[in-house]
Amino acid sequence: MVASTPPTLPNTLTIPDPPFNAVFCNNITPPQLSLYDSIVEIIIGPQKKTFTMHKGLLCFHSSFFKAAFTGPYKEAQSGLLILEDESPTVFSLFNHWAYDSSILRKLKPLVLIDLFVFAETRLIRRLQNDVVDICIWHASQNDSMDEESLHIAWRQTLRLRPLLVDLFIAQGDLSGARLFDGDYLRAIAVRSTELLRVARPQAVRPGAGSGRGLARCAGLLELQCYRFHVHEQEDPVCGGDR
Ligand SMILES: [Zn+2]
Ligand SMILES: [Zn+2]
Numbered sequence: 001m002v003a004s005t006p007p008t009l010p011n012t013l014t015i016p017d018p019p020f021n022a023v024f025c026n027n028i029t030p031p032q033l034s035l036y037d038s039i040v041e042i043i044i045g046p047q048k049k050t051f052t053m054h055k056g057l058l059c060f061h062s063s064f065f066k067a068a069f070t071g072p073y074k075e076a077q078s079g080l081l082i083l084e085d086e087s088p089t090v091f092s093l094f095n096h097w098a099y100d101s102s103i104l105r106k107l108k109p110l111v112l113i114d115l116f117v118f119a120e121t122r123l124i125r126r127l128q129n130d131v132v133d134i135c136i137w138h139a140s141q142n143d144s145m146d147e148e149s150l151h152i153a154w155r156q157t158l159r160l161r162p163l164l165v166d167l168f169i170a171q172g173d174l175s176g177a178r179l180f181d182g183d184y185l186r187a188i189a190v191r192s193t194e195l196l197r198v199a200r201p202q203a204v205r206p207g208a209g210s211g212r213g214l215a216r217c218a219g220l221l222e223l224q225c226y227r228f229h230v231h232e233q234e235d236p237v238c239g240g241d242r
Contacts, residue, residue: 020170020221022140024133025229025239035060040069040079042091049088051095055079061098064122090118097127104134109149117157129229129238132163136223139170147176154184163228165191169217192217 035056042051042058042065059066068075075081083091093115096103104112112131119127138144144167145153154164165187168177177185195217226239 019215019218020139020223022136023222023224023226023239024136025226029236031057031060038079040081043080043082044084044086044091045088046084047088048082048084049091051088051091053095053098057098061126062122062124064124086118087114090114094118094122094124094127097130101130104130105137107134109135109138109145110152113149113153113156113160116160120157120159125230125232125235128159129225129231132160132228133225135163135167136225136228139167139223142171144171147172147180151177151180151184154181159230160228161187166221166223169195169214170221170223171218172214174214195220 036054037056038054039052040055040058042053043049044051055069059069065081067073068081069079070076093103093107093111097115104115107115112134116128116131119125119131135145147168150164150168150172153160164184168184168188169192172188177188192214199220224239229238231238
């Protein structure tokens with residue numbers, strides 16, 4: 001029996017550092033001081049933990065809370081809202097973020113995802129978009145989400161899936177993707193194919209797109225945070241998403 005020659009890897013595998021291009025918006029207009037007005041109480045979780053927040057700030061960030069505290073409901077009269085099915089931990093982080101958005105940088109990936117899901121349910125677009133930006137920022141620091149966290153995130157949110165595909169292509173390791181759901185792997189394959197197909201030599205940065213397989217696809221990635229943002233008409237213009 002003749003032993004077949006194993007496939008050889010190229011001697012040099014040029015992967016720029018970081019391999020992809022990250023582009024951030026700077027749409028941060030701070031909330032106006034007039035929003036720091038009266039105080040409302042929010043009671044969270046089965047343990048009934050009480051939080052206090054400025055009503056104006058809470059309503060500025062969330063159309064859910066705005067509806068509750070300014071609509072024709074008893075909450076608007078009493079200044080008190082009970083949400084038994086939310087996690088006090090997550091709400092506490094939201095509360096911190098509303099006053100100081102820099103806390104996101106310190107959070108672990110799955111905590112960020114929990115916060116994103118909370119923001120999605122309670123209609124807090126700025127928080128959703130901040131989580132997107134922070135995930136891309138981590139990846140640009142070569143500190144991307146590990147494959148297990150990516151997979152858990154994939155199962156928890158539909159809205160973030162396009163970003164989770166790109167984050168995997170940017171830095172994921174296929175050996176870590178063995179247990180991924182089939183639809184996640186398919187989405188990665190489709191996106192990789194698309195990146196290779198639309199790549200034009202003149203559009204590729206020097207050094208980008210070299211290497212093989214996923215490394216080549218990563219080099220063709222442009223991770224513009226605003227592509228993954230959620231916006232409504234009344235939001236300030238950010239990045240290039242208008
Ligand atoms: Zn952004
Ligand atoms: Zn945006």
